Amino acid sequence: MGDESTGSAALVASGVGLTYPGGIEALRDIGLAVAEGSFVSIVGPSGCGKSTFLKAVAGLIPITTGTLTVERGDSGRSGVAFVFQSPTLLTWRTVLGNVFLPTELGRAPQSRDLAKAGDLLSLVGLQEFADRFPTELSGGMQMRVSLARALITDPRVMLLDEPFGALDDLTRQRLNEDLHRIWQRDRWTGLFVTHNVSEAVYLSNRVLVMSRRPGTIAADVRVDLPLPRTPETRDEPAFGGYVREIGARLRAEA
Amino acid sequence: MGTRVSGALRSALPPVAIFVVFALAWHVATVALAIPAFILPSPLEVANAAAANAGRLASATALTAVAAISGFGASLVIGCLIGFAFSQWTIVRTGCYPYAIFLQTVPIVAIAPLIIIWFGTGLQSVILVSFIVSLFPMITNATAGLTTLDRDLVALFRLYGATRGQTLVKLRLPAAVPFVIAGAKTSSGMSVIGAIVGEFFAGYGAERYGLGYLITLTSGQLKTAYLFSAVLCSTALGLVTFGAVSAAGNAVLKRWFSHQTHA
Numbered sequence: 001m002g003d004e005s006t007g008s009a010a011l012v013a014s015g016v017g018l019t020y021p022g023g024i025e026a027l028r029d030i031g032l033a034v035a036e037g038s039f040v041s042i043v044g045p046s047g048c049g050k051s052t053f054l055k056a057v058a059g060l061i062p063i064t065t066g067t068l069t070v071e072r073g074d075s076g077r078s079g080v081a082f083v084f085q086s087p088t089l090l091t092w093r094t095v096l097g098n099v100f101l102p103t104e105l106g107r108a109p110q111s112r113d114l115a116k117a118g119d120l121l122s123l124v125g126l127q128e129f130a131d132r133f134p135t136e137l138s139g140g141m142q143m144r145v146s147l148a149r150a151l152i153t154d155p156r157v158m159l160l161d162e163p164f165g166a167l168d169d170l171t172r173q174r175l176n177e178d179l180h181r182i183w184q185r186d187r188w189t190g191l192f193v194t195h196n197v198s199e200a201v202y203l204s205n206r207v208l209v210m211s212r213r214p215g216t217i218a219a220d221v222r223v224d225l226p227l228p229r230t231p232e233t234r235d236e237p238a239f240g241g242y243v244r245e246i247g248a249r250l251r252a253e254a
Numbered sequence: 255m256g257t258r259v260s261g262a263l264r265s266a267l268p269p270v271a272i273f274v275v276f277a278l279a280w281h282v283a284t285v286a287l288a289i290p291a292f293i294l295p296s297p298l299e300v301a302n303a304a305a306a307n308a309g310r311l312a313s314a315t316a317l318t319a320v321a322a323i324s325g326f327g328a329s330l331v332i333g334c335l336i337g338f339a340f341s342q343w344t345i346v347r348t349g350c351y352p353y354a355i356f357l358q359t360v361p362i363v364a365i366a367p368l369i370i371i372w373f374g375t376g377l378q379s380v381i382l383v384s385f386i387v388s389l390f391p392m393i394t395n396a397t398a399g400l401t402t403l404d405r406d407l408v409a410l411f412r413l414y415g416a417t418r419g420q421t422l423v424k425l426r427l428p429a430a431v432p433f434v435i436a437g438a439k440t441s442s443g444m445s446v447i448g449a450i451v452g453e454f455f456a457g458y459g460a461e462r463y464g465l466g467y468l469i470t471l472t473s474g475q476l477k478t479a480y481l482f483s484a485v486l487c488s489t490a491l492g493l494v495t496f497g498a499v500s501a502a503g504n505a506v507l508k509r510w511f512s513h514q515t516h517a
Contacts, residue, residue, distance in 0.1 A: 055409070058409075058413055059413075060412065060413065080413070081413075082409070082410065082413055084406045084409075084410070085406075086406065088404065088406045088407050088410055090407075090424075090425070090428065091510055091511050091512070092431075092510040092511065101414075101424070102414045104420070104424070105411060105414040105415060105417075105420055105424075106414055106415040106416065107415065107417060133509070133510065133512075135511070135512040136512075
């Protein structure tokens with residue numbers, strides 16, 4: 001299931017297994033190469049370990065077997081950013097303050113780039129909300145702030161753990177369109193966990209279907225829809241075809 | 255503006271109406287049943303006693319307020335420091351927590367006389383009693399605030415390589431504020447009770463006395479109407495202290511934490 005033909009891999013997993021200290025086996029023998037600059041979605045039944053895999057990639061949970069490497073690329077970008085299921089904003093900081101938070105952390109904090117944080121807020125359409133507090137914003141807007149925060153360190157790999165799961169359909173579609181536009185602009189490598197098949201097809205070059213626990217990769221579907229995707233992409237017959245195919249694979253696993 | 259005033263009036267009306275009905279019933283009962291004033295004075299007699307002793311009541315309330323606010327202030331600062339120590343070093347928490355519970359379970363009336371023996375009568379002993387009574391809720395809330403954290407936020411800080419100091423200053427301390435406010439609300443009410451109990455045992459000497467002393471004095475002399483007015487002043491002091499701390503706390507919560515509802 002390699003993707004090496006399209007260029008260098010940004011992320012390589014080989015024989016990855018993860019068993020929790022309590023004895024629950026969450027992941028088994030995951031082998032995967034994600035091409036630099038591609039956008040890969042992971043769908044799977046609830047509790048199949050897709051979020052666990054993402055957290056393992058981020059280094060937040062240690063794997064028990066295999067190897068998992070985020071390759072050092074030559075794009076000048078480095079590091080991994082993570083977008084959580086909830087916006088995880090600091091309520092006592094302004095929107096702008098939340099966006100530049102990552103630049104203040106670490107042993108040698110980088111210079112706090114206010115101009116860049118402002119640009120990112122414009123990118124997600126929140127330039128007028130820089131001085132507001134997160135609790136004054138809607139759920140969709142809070143998620144946009146969370147996206148801007150992830151982008152501030154110029155990550156090479158973006159890990160998104162079901163970021164739009166709590167949003168209504170319309171807001172979710174709008175955010176999908178914005179996320180796709182940002183990915184088209186920056187071409188970081190995206191790994192996106194979701195329950196929503198149509199969202200996965202819309203955003204990705206490739207969709208992985210995971211099996212029930214212990215999670216392993218059950219299907220690997222290349223999505224050959226033209227880029228950039230537009231709202232009209234959702235009306236194309238090929239789009240519906242992918243949604244049906246992946247939906248069927250997912251039901252087979254659930 | 256007009257609607258806000260009428261809204262405030264509408265919410266104030268029911269409790270005021272209940273007060274009026276209650277005071278009327280109380281008055282009628284004392285007259286109809288011919289209850290002696292030293293057992294249950296009528297509201298009118300209480301009001302008269304309050305008016306006749308207004309100066310004394312005001313100075314006693316002010317003194318008790320000074321003791322209660324000092325005790326509360328000490329609890330706020332020292333409770334947060336202890337909570338911080340408990341949250342940073344597990345060994346300190348497991349070792350000291352049982353003794354912190356002692357603060358909560360010891361009957362204050364039993365150790366107040368000891369405090370007088372050790373520290374003498376006077377303001378310092380009253381403040382100390384108020385402090386002991388109001389410290390525990392500050393410790394438990396500050397500890398809970400500093401140890402209860404959103405796991406994803408902790409993961410976020412780890413991901414960006416935040417140092418322990420950065421996580422403390424930028425995440426743990428601010429996240430603990432709603433808990434500290436909740437503790438301060440409880441603690442502020444208890445500090446007034448503590449100050450009054452302290453004054454039962456320790457006077458300030460030389461014609462200066464607080465509400466606690468006034469309550470023991472007037473009950474001993476069967477000046478029941480005067481006693482009632484002192485009790486009313488104690489209640490009012492407790493309400494004002496709690497109300498001020500709540501209002502300040504709610505303003506902070508509304509500004510920075512409005513997704514969290516701490517009633």
